[in-house]
Amino acid sequence: MESTVGIVEDNKKIRNLIQRYLDMEDEIACPVGVDSVEEMTEYLDEHPAPDIILMDIELPGMSGIKGIGLIKEEYPDIDIIMLTVYHDSHKIFNALRAGASGYLLKHTSLPEIKESILKLADGGAPMSPQIARKVINHFQENTPKKDSDSNLTPREHDIVNGLVDGLSYKMIADRYDISIDTVRAHIRNIYKKLHVNSKAEVIAKSLKGEI
Incomplete structure (x- = not known):
């Protein structure tokens, strides 16, 4: 079954690259790529919701972390994977607490992004290994x-x-x-x-x- 994916990323070059790559894959369709949470909510008002959204944290207008709560409140079945340069524990924790289903760093390769999407669609919780380890270490040190x-x-x-x-x-x-x-x-x-x-x-x- 094909998974549909949306992208919220304000770097047009990165956004277009990921969207073109995913759209060429048999198992995935990527009908929408926008540069802000606000644009994505407008899209969702008018179109069928994608299964998964890849979302940056630092965006024009509303931040990606705030956007998770906004989108999940209206569309609880959408899974959101953060795709960002930020790897500090507070942002990771805040994103996961807000409802993110995964957390990838932007140096993640296109094939790995695809595998993460398929893994999420199959019930997994994709996370860059260094992110998972950092979160665990953070909790071990602070709990x-x-x-x-x-x-x-x-x-x-x-x-x-x-x-x-x-x-x-x-x-x-x-x-x-x-x-x-x-x-x-x-x-x-x-x-x-x-x-x-x-x-x-x-x-x-x-x-x-x-x-």
């Missing part, structure tokens, strides 16, 4: 240590780290030299111990330092 009742095993913590790094089940299996069935069994146990029902919830708990 008081507390006893966890999750009782995750060391291997289950490994699996959680793989999910946070945006790896597929196969990639997690390859990283730790275990079978995909073993990964799935660990995932089921993790869900049960954390009382969650999705990878996104596991990742959110990890990013908040709750695991």
Whole structure:
């Protein structure tokens, strides 16, 4: 099934490059690219909403982080991936707290952007590895240590780290030299111990330092 993507990026060269690339891919259609949140909301008023929006943070008019809340309030089914040069912990955290489903840096290659879109459409939470690690470090440094009742095993913590790094089940299996069935069994146990029902919830708990 084809995923539709919109882009909010005020650098016209970057915007056009990404839009042309994505529009040439069989699995993706990219019908709209605009340079502000305000223009995107006008587009959404008149056209079918895309499945996913790639959005910068520093934009003319409303910031991308404020734009997440505005768009998600009216169109909760739209997933938003931040695509930005900013990698400081506060902006990352604020974007995720506002409702972003992923966070990529602008040096991410076009094929990696495509893979992130497909991963998100498949239920993942794409994030540049250095971003995921920075967020985890931020919470570990700023969250008081507390006893966890999750009782995750060391291997289950490994699996959680793989999910946070945006790896597929196969990639997690390859990283730790275990079978995909073993990964799935660990995932089921993790869900049960954390009382969650999705990878996104596991990742959110990890990013908040709750695991």
